[in-house]
Amino acid sequence: xxxxxxxxxxxxxxxxxxxxxxxxxxxxxxxxxxxxxxxxxxxxxxxxxxxxxxxxxxxxxxxxxxxxxxxxxxxxxxxxxxxxxxxxxxxxxxxxxxxxxxxxxxxxxxxxxxxxxxxxxxxxxxxxxxxxxxxxxxxxxxxxxxxxxxxxxxxxxxxxxxxxxxxxxxxxxxxxxxxxxxxxxxxxxxxxxxxxxxxxxxxxxxxxxxxxxxxxxxxxxxxxxxxxxxxxxxxxxxxxxxxxxxxxxxxxxxxxxxxxxxxxxxxxxxxxxxxxxxxxxxxxxxxxxxxxxxxxxxxxxxxxxxxxxxxxxxxxxxxxxxxxxxxxxxxxxxxxxxxxxxxxxxxxxxxxxxxxxxxxxxxxxxxxxxxxxxxxxxxxxxxxxxxxxxxx
Amino acid sequence: xxxxxxxxxxxxxxxxxxxxxxxxxxxxxxxxxxxxxxxxxxxxxxxxxxxxxxxxxxxxxxxxxxxxxxxxxxxxxxxxxxxxxxxxxxxxxxxxxxxxxxxxxxxxxxxxxxxxxxxxxxxxxxxxxxxxxxxxxxxxxxxxxxxxxxxxxxxxxxxxxxxxxxxxxxxxxxxxxxxxxxxxxxxxxxxxxxxxxxxxxxxxxxxxxxxxxxxxxxxxxxxxxxxxxxxxxxxxxxxxxxxxxxxxxxxxxxxxxxxxxxxxxxxxxxxxxxxxxxxxxxxxxxxxxxxxxxxxxxxxxxxxxxxxxxxxxxxxxxxxxxxxxxxxxxxxxxxxxxxxxxxxxxxxxxxxxxxxxxxxxxxxxxxxxxxxxxxxxxxxxxxxxxxxxxxx
Numbered sequence: 001x002x003x004x005x006x007x008x009x010x011x012x013x014x015x016x017x018x019x020x021x022x023x024x025x026x027x028x029x030x031x032x033x034x035x036x037x038x039x040x041x042x043x044x045x046x047x048x049x050x051x052x053x054x055x056x057x058x059x060x061x062x063x064x065x066x067x068x069x070x071x072x073x074x075x076x077x078x079x080x081x082x083x084x085x086x087x088x089x090x091x092x093x094x095x096x097x098x099x100x101x102x103x104x105x106x107x108x109x110x111x112x113x114x115x116x117x118x119x120x121x122x123x124x125x126x127x128x129x130x131x132x133x134x135x136x137x138x139x140x141x142x143x144x145x146x147x148x149x150x151x152x153x154x155x156x157x158x159x160x161x162x163x164x165x166x167x168x169x170x171x172x173x174x175x176x177x178x179x180x181x182x183x184x185x186x187x188x189x190x191x192x193x194x195x196x197x198x199x200x201x202x203x204x205x206x207x208x209x210x211x212x213x214x215x216x217x218x219x220x221x222x223x224x225x226x227x228x229x230x231x232x233x234x235x236x237x238x239x240x241x242x243x244x245x246x247x248x249x250x251x252x253x254x255x256x257x258x259x260x261x262x263x264x265x266x267x268x269x270x271x272x273x274x275x276x277x278x279x280x281x282x283x284x285x286x287x288x289x290x291x292x293x294x295x296x297x298x299x300x301x302x303x304x305x306x307x308x309x310x311x312x313x314x315x316x317x318x319x320x321x322x323x324x325x326x327x328x329x330x331x332x333x334x335x336x337x338x339x340x341x342x343x344x345x346x347x348x349x350x351x352x353x354x355x356x357x358x359x360x361x362x363x364x365x366x367x368x369x370x371x372x373x374x375x376x377x378x379x380x381x382x383x384x385x386x387x388x389x390x391x392x
Numbered sequence: 393x394x395x396x397x398x399x400x401x402x403x404x405x406x407x408x409x410x411x412x413x414x415x416x417x418x419x420x421x422x423x424x425x426x427x428x429x430x431x432x433x434x435x436x437x438x439x440x441x442x443x444x445x446x447x448x449x450x451x452x453x454x455x456x457x458x459x460x461x462x463x464x465x466x467x468x469x470x471x472x473x474x475x476x477x478x479x480x481x482x483x484x485x486x487x488x489x490x491x492x493x494x495x496x497x498x499x500x501x502x503x504x505x506x507x508x509x510x511x512x513x514x515x516x517x518x519x520x521x522x523x524x525x526x527x528x529x530x531x532x533x534x535x536x537x538x539x540x541x542x543x544x545x546x547x548x549x550x551x552x553x554x555x556x557x558x559x560x561x562x563x564x565x566x567x568x569x570x571x572x573x574x575x576x577x578x579x580x581x582x583x584x585x586x587x588x589x590x591x592x593x594x595x596x597x598x599x600x601x602x603x604x605x606x607x608x609x610x611x612x613x614x615x616x617x618x619x620x621x622x623x624x625x626x627x628x629x630x631x632x633x634x635x636x637x638x639x640x641x642x643x644x645x646x647x648x649x650x651x652x653x654x655x656x657x658x659x660x661x662x663x664x665x666x667x668x669x670x671x672x673x674x675x676x677x678x679x680x681x682x683x684x685x686x687x688x689x690x691x692x693x694x695x696x697x698x699x700x701x702x703x704x705x706x707x708x709x710x711x712x713x714x715x716x717x718x719x720x721x722x723x724x725x726x727x728x729x730x731x732x733x734x735x736x737x738x739x740x741x742x743x744x745x746x747x748x749x750x751x752x753x754x755x756x757x758x759x760x761x762x763x764x765x766x767x768x769x770x771x772x773x774x775x776x777x778x779x780x781x782x783x784x
Contacts, residue, residue: 030593031593031596031597034597034600034601035601048587048754049587050582050584051584051585053585057639057640057641057642057643057644090642092641092642092643093639093641093684093685094571094573094585094587094684094685095573095585096584096585107640107641134752135752135753135754136754142754142757143757150757150783150784151593151594151595151596151597151598151601151784152594152690152753152756152757152783153757154593154594154597155590155591155593155594155597155686155753155757156590156753156754156756156757158577158588158590158593159587159588159590159753161577161581161582161588163577163578179486181486181487185550185553185555186555189553190442190553192442192443192488193443193445193486193487193488195441195486195551196550196551196553198547198548198550198551199547201422201423201543201546201547201550202543202544202546202547203543204423204543205423205426205543205546206543208426209426209427209543247449247485248449248499249449249484249485249499250449250482250484251449251484252449292485292486293485293486294547298544319715319737319760319761319782320712320713320715320782321712321713321714321715321716322713323711323712323713324713345711360526360527361527361544361547361548361551362440362527362528362534362548364544364548365534365535365542365544365545365547365548368711369711390711390712391542391544392542392543
């Protein structure tokens with residue numbers, strides 16, 4: 001029998017509160033840090049730019065000398081490397097502004113005649129001059145610890161001459177597929193009662209996509225000693241995801257093994273599909289026991305596994321906006337359960353997929369996302385606007 | 393001088409219409425196909441399941457024999473491997489339903505006494521029986537060509553015994569940083585007038601993130617022969633991105649070289665920052681000449697490079713929703729230009745970053761996204777709701 005069936009939100013909160021984020025980090029070359037979570041504040045050790053630079057192609061001058069210049073009344077400067085009153089020097093975007101100059105007249109406002117430059121516009125001091133530290137000031141914190149790094153962040157860091165970064169290490173996630181009906185992919189053609197193992201494969205790809213390091217273990221049959229041994233072999237991981245054997249049947253040994261090795265926090269959750277999900281802790285490591293039925297497994301992976309991975313990996317929330325769509329027909333739910341209905345998005349409408357059962361993985365593949373129906377309502381009507389959680 | 397400055401949308405349309413998507417593909421193991429674009433329809437060669445499977449733990453029976461069974465009026469069945477009237481066989485979720493049985497009574501509705509099973513519920517035919525082909529029917533198209541594959545799609549494909557897939561090959565993108573002020577990252581400390589090369593690094597990371605294969609070439613100085621040689625060495629790529637040397641100054645040779653080797657479609661675009669952007673075709677390969685000023689470069693990369701990569705790579709549009717936020721203060725734009733204002737998102741508000749100039753890369757790093765202001769308006773007022781394009 002299940003322990004008491006637990007509300008989906010309560011179960012998740014209890015589970016996520018039971019372990020701490022990883023504190024370990026790696027020191028990686030900056031070019032390998034895209035999407036990694038930085039584990040240190042980055043403080044600028046130099047100014048950027050570290051010299052006064054021209055912001056335009058043109059001529060560096062003393063601004064005071066351009067007083068009165070206009071489109072029909074040019075002021076004439078002499079080309080000279082030494083800037084004083086009445087001289088100017090050619091500069092390019094990004095090149096240093098010579099000492100003595102305090103402004104750059106852009107090339108479009110000049111005409112060059114031999115070594116004479118006619119200037120047709122008046123400039124004020126600092127015009128088109130990038131001051132030292134204008135981009136980044138020495139001592140400034142330019143990236144805060146905990147940020148998910150993007151290519152533009154990495155370019156800014158690299159512009160300071162920094163070559164390696166401390167980033168939080170990725171959570172290592174052991175994935176153990178169980179079930180005596182499973183046969184390895186690529187092996188013999190499955191006989192009656194046999195199916196290819198694909199939940200482990202799917203979980204592996206999601207863990208990788210979500211920033212973890214998956215370790216897919218061999219298929220384990222429905223035998224408590226073998227399940228125990230598989231868990232013990234993988235206990236050096238940061239999290240363990242076990243697929244199958246979570247229900248209350250004769251062959252469902254996984255929750256019992258978790259309880260014997262550590263603590264079974266939850267067995268039986270108010271999510272549909274996904275009720276047989278179990279959650280535990282073994283030696284402080286979070287363990288998610290996902291139902292073997294693939295759709296239920298995906299739901300458990302999204303609801304529990306992904307959030308646990310985020311917490312372990314110190315990953316900040318994203319800024320993506322929720323996706324809304326209008327239901328093309330009504331969807332019903334299982335009262336008392338948080339129900340994950342699969343929908344396709346078509347011309348801005350959410351089209352429910354008519355499917356039965358948690359075994360129909362093709363319904364997930366056909367779906368663009370889930371509409372999550374809360375426990376206390378019976379469903380949504382045709383025409384209602386609903387939020388769709390896209391399936392990655 | 394620029395060719396005529398072109399409107400941002402017109403320039404993009406002209407550019408994207410000038411080349412075709414890649415048709416080449418790769419044949420990869422399914423586990424390597426996450427986020428890849430499938431180049432074939434996947435047709436199921438087998439039914440899934442390929443046998444009648446139990447959807448619950450319980451006992452397989454002839455449904456007709458349960459007629460009249462209820463919580464206080466059990467019907468008794470005898471355990472027997474051969475199913476006939478009055479016998480039943482134990483089944484587990486996913487296991488085969490024996491011949492002769494047409495329903496499964498779930499274990500919760502039974503009591504076992506020796507070899508007798510008391511059944512406390514009436515079931516109709518097919519109850520708790522997953523029919524052959526219930527998930528996937530043989531001959532069904534389960535994935536259409538052109539779809540971006542997700543882990544759940546790959547699991548469905550793998551459940552059919554398929555081990556390798558045809559996916560479109562990733563566009564190879566050559567990245568050529570130019571500029572005599574550039575020095576390699578990790579080399580000597582930059583002197584006056586020198587800066588570390590980081591635009592190429594940033595572009596490399598974005599190309600990889602967006603599904604291309606970046607090939608970062610060495611720094612090329614501002615010399616037309618050397619730029620020409622670098623382009624010729626990289627012409628086997630599917631697209632060429634050149635950073636720097638795109639303006640109309642004395643040292644800006646890139647557009648001229650592109651014109652001499654192929655066709656310069658556009659030079660000067662109504663985007664701000666990013667006006668010096670040039671677009672061309674060399675031997676049918678799209679070429680984006682991005683301004684060397686980093687923010688202008690990022691804008692050109694987003695507006696032109698990313699869309700070109702999507703088209704080359706046959707990548708379908710995503711379903712992500714636009715992000716909206718309320719402006720915390722007004723932002724002004726450059727009339728006649730599509731202006732990319734950088735904003736931070738804070739408590740649901742878009743906070744403009746007060747910065748000048750296209751040289752300030754740190755303003756991109758500090759930003760969460762761009763607010764794109766159309767050409768024909770002067771800006772947005774405080775309190776207006778604006779769309780924010782998140783920076784990846």
